[in-house]
Amino acid sequence: MIRSRFAPSPTGDVHVGSLRTALYNYLYAKKNNGSFILRLEDTDRTRLKENSVETLLNALYQTKIIPDEGLVLEEEITQTGEKGPYIQSQRLPIYQNYIKKLIDSGNAYYCFCSKERLETVREEQIKNGQTPKYDGRCRDLSETEIKERLDRGDEYVIRLKLPENKDISFKDEIRGDITVNTNDLDDQVLIKADGFPTYHFAVVVDDHLMGITDIIRGEEWLPSTPKHSYLYELFGWEKPRFYHLSNILNKNRKKLSKREGDVSVESFLNKGYLPEALVNYLALLGWSPEDNQEIFSLEELVKEFDLNRINTTGAIFDINKLNWINSQYIKNLTDEELFEKLRPFFKETEIELTPQIVNLLKDRLEYLAQGPEILDEFLKSNFEISDPEMLELLKEDSVPILYNALIEKISEVDELTSEKAQKILKEIQKEHKAEKVKGKMLYMPTRIFLTGQMHGPDLSLIMEVLGKEEVLARLDKVKNLVEESNE
RNA sequence: GGUGCUAUAGUCAAGUGGCUUAAGACACCAGUCUUUCUAACUGGCAUUCGGGGGUUCGAAUCCCUCUGGCAUCACCA
Numbered sequence: 001m002i003r004s005r006f007a008p009s010p011t012g013d014v015h016v017g018s019l020r021t022a023l024y025n026y027l028y029a030k031k032n033n034g035s036f037i038l039r040l041e042d043t044d045r046t047r048l049k050e051n052s053v054e055t056l057l058n059a060l061y062q063t064k065i066i067p068d069e070g071l072v073l074e075e076e077i078t079q080t081g082e083k084g085p086y087i088q089s090q091r092l093p094i095y096q097n098y099i100k101k102l103i104d105s106g107n108a109y110y111c112f113c114s115k116e117r118l119e120t121v122r123e124e125q126i127k128n129g130q131t132p133k134y135d136g137r138c139r140d141l142s143e144t145e146i147k148e149r150l151d152r153g154d155e156y157v158i159r160l161k162l163p164e165n166k167d168i169s170f171k172d173e174i175r176g177d178i179t180v181n182t183n184d185l186d187d188q189v190l191i192k193a194d195g196f197p198t199y200h201f202a203v204v205v206d207d208h209l210m211g212i213t214d215i216i217r218g219e220e221w222l223p224s225t226p227k228h229s230y231l232y233e234l235f236g237w238e239k240p241r242f243y244h245l246s247n248i249l250n251k252n253r254k255k256l257s258k259r260e261g262d263v264s265v266e267s268f269l270n271k272g273y274l275p276e277a278l279v280n281y282l283a284l285l286g287w288s289p290e291d292n293q294e295i296f297s298l299e300e301l302v303k304e305f306d307l308n309r310i311n312t313t314g315a316i317f318d319i320n321k322l323n324w325i326n327s328q329y330i331k332n333l334t335d336e337e338l339f340e341k342l343r344p345f346f347k348e349t350e351i352e353l354t355p356q357i358v359n360l361l362k363d364r365l366e367y368l369a370q371g372p373e374i375l376d377e378f379l380k381s382n383f384e385i386s387d388p389e390m391l392e393l394l395k396e397d398s399v400p401i402l403y404n405a406l407i408e409k410i411s412e413v414d415e416l417t418s419e420k421a422q423k424i425l426k427e428i429q430k431e432h433k434a435e436k437v438k439g440k441m442l443y444m445p446t447r448i449f450l451t452g453q454m455h456g457p458d459l460s461l462i463m464e465v466l467g468k469e470e471v472l473a474r475l476d477k478v479k480n481l482v483e484e485s486n487e
Numbered sequence: 488g489g490u491g492c493u494a495u496a497g498u499c500a501a502g503u504g505g506c507u508u509a510a511g512a513c514a515c516c517a518g519u520c521u522u523u524c525u526a527a528c529u530g531g532c533a534u535u536c537g538g539g540g541g542u543u544c545g546a547a548u549c550c551c552u553c554u555g556g557c558a559u560c561a562c563c564a
Binding site: 007011046118126129133175181185221226246281312322 | 488491492497498500501510511513514525526556557558559560562
């Protein structure tokens with residue numbers, strides 16, 4: 001029986017990279033009729049963030065990556081399964097029990113070194129060009145000294161006692177055998193001064209106790225896996241299979257991080273990306289099917305997914321491809337589905353103003369045309385655009401020129417339909433060809449111009465297909481339906 | 488710096504010694520259409536698989552080496 005798990009720590013938003021890890025674990029479990037378990041790793045009391053668990057479960061449930069066991073959402077957040085609790089902070093006695101075994105067998109030891117001393121040692125080592133590492137001062141304290149200091153109430157941590165100059169090997173299922181010498185490893189802290197276990201100790205104990213057969217996680221864990229592997233050996237436990245996934249990178253080939261804009265699942269969903277599309281794209285980032293299929297439902301992914309076809313190199317997150325996949329999903333929606341998805345994106349004011357859409361658009365365009373210096377502020381406040389690259393693009397000199405041209409043309413039109421707008425845009429595009437205006441420059445403003453959203457569902461598409469009147473009529477219908485159901 | 492991982496086009500990638508003078512998709516470029524579109528359609532886009540050696544009748548695929556990228560080196564996960 002296959003048992004895989006997703007074990008995030010509740011420190012805020014769910015990163016798309018985390019979602020991919022969760023997805024792979026889910027797909028692998030489902031493919032093999034196994035269980036997908038959700039465990040909470042909340043051993044760092046300083047980084048806890050409120051509502052993280054809600055955010056996490058919402059992201060998982062919206063994308064349909066639903067756990068079979070552990071933390072689940074039923075009316076409210078609860079725990080199900082026989083191997084609980086599934087929240088590490090509720091498992092402290094278990095860790096204490098197992099650390100005692102390690103101490104008794106001489107494979108772990110009390111360390112009374114102060115953080116200050118460790119810091120000094122570290123600096124010294126770095127200065128001398130050495131690999132920073134615990135110097136082992138407390139490795140061989142006498143029983144009596146340990147007892148004395150414990151009785152005295154000295155603060156301590158518990159460290160793993162690694163043998164010297166010993167090769168530790170383990171198998172990574174997608175990279176092969178990996179061997180590391182213990183001299184390159186540190187005597188890892190297993191229990192912190194606050195009594196909580198570190199990640200390294202808690203994962204091993206929990207994964208074993210919860211019967212996890214396959215560990216699929218990010219490659220940042222690869223360097224510490226030898227320690228985990230060694231712990232399994234010390235306890236005499238059967239090792240799970242390890243799979244280390246490469247990271248998702250940004251355009252600069254760096255790990256995609258929160259600092260470069262919105263990388264949380266929530267923000268993508270809020271921008272109008274359909275959960276199915278996000279999941280689809282993430283599945284394809286680092287994995288490829290045997291054939292050339294690109295659009296997959298979750299069910300199809302379960303069927304086709306194969307961990308052997310995972311790529312080992314970091315993949316760059318490409319928003320273009322996501323956009324394309326998203327558009328594929330939007331196109332396949334029925335009108336009813338589409339309008340349901342669309343509803344949140346129609347702001348009240350816009351619905352009210354739609355009859356005067358021409359004037360509204362004019363205002364926007366005129367504002368935009370005033371010049372690059374105010375674009376920044378305007379875009380940020382009105383359209384929530386913060387992507388620096390897009391801002392740059394919009395500030396290109398030619399953009400205001402294009403807007404001026406647009407306004408001029410639109411003024412000549414009594415009633416603006418999306419169709420007419422499009423024609424006008426094309427004309428302008430042709431006119432400016434001589435000036436080598438790239439299609440891309442028109443693209444961005446066009447989108448804002450027509451939808452008022454950078455990434456929202458494609459309003460212009462809807463307008464084109466159904467016509468403005470029809471859009472309004474249907475919206476009213478939806479409105480009524482909702483009101484009726486509320487009664 | 489030590490250690491580990493990794494290297495096919497702008498991006499995701501297929502490819503595991505001959506079927507490959509390297510699939511497919513996104514992006515990009517050129518064009519067609521203009522009862523819809525940011526759609527659709529047509530065409531273009533790696534003589535070459537990070538560089539250099541070697542093994543072989545034959546290599547992107549095996550070996551060596553150099554170079555680059557990434558990760559990690561916490562009482563964070």
